[in-house]
Amino acid sequence: QVQLVESGGGLVQAGGSLRLSCAASGRTFINNAMGWFRQAPGKEREFVAAISFGGGSTAYADSVKGRFTIFRDNAKNTVYLQMNSLKPEDTAAYYCARAATVGVMTSEDKYNYWGQGTQVTVSS
Numbered sequence: 064q065v066q067l068v069e070s071g072g073g074l075v076q077a078g079g080s081l082r083l084s085c086a087a088s089g090r091t092f093i094n095n096a097m098g099w100f101r102q103a104p105g106k107e108r109e110f111v112a113a114i115s116f117g118g119g120s121t122a123y124a125d126s127v128k129g130r131f132t133i134f135r136d137n138a139k140n141t142v143y144l145q146m147n148s149l150k151p152e153d154t155a156a157y158y159c160a161r162a163a164t165v166g167v168m169t170s171e172d173k174y175n176y177w178g179q180g181t182q183v184t185v186s187s
Contacts, residue, residue, distance in 0.1 A: 102155055122167040
C-alpha cells in the first residue's frame with residue numbers, strides 16, 4: 064500500500080511563496096510519475112503539475128506556468144511543489160498523487176494513489 068502525506072500548506076499574502084511537500088511510503092515511488100492537483104470550494108479538482116519518475120519531464124497547468132515548480136527527491140521519497148507569486152485564485156486544497164505510469168500525466172484518472180490534501184489560502 065502506498066501512502067502519501069502532504070505538508071506545507073498555510074495562509075500567505077498575495078505575491079508570497081509556499082513550498083508543499085509530499086512524502087510517500089513504499090519502495091515503488093521512484094518508478095512512478097507524481098502529480099499535484101487542487102480543488103477550490105465549489106469547483107472540480109484540477110491538474111496543477113506533474114513530474115516523470117526520474118524528474119526529467121514536467122508538465123504544468125497554464126494557470127501556474129512560470130510561477131510553480133515541481134521537483135522530486137527520490138532518495139527521500141518526496142515530491143515538492145514550489146509556489147511563487149501566489150494569487151488569491153490559487154486558494155484551494157492541494158493534493159499529491161501517484162500515477163500508474165512513469166511518464167507525466169495531466170488527467171486525474173491516470174493516478175491511483177492520493178494524499179489527504181493540504182490547504183493553501185492566499186489573501187489579497
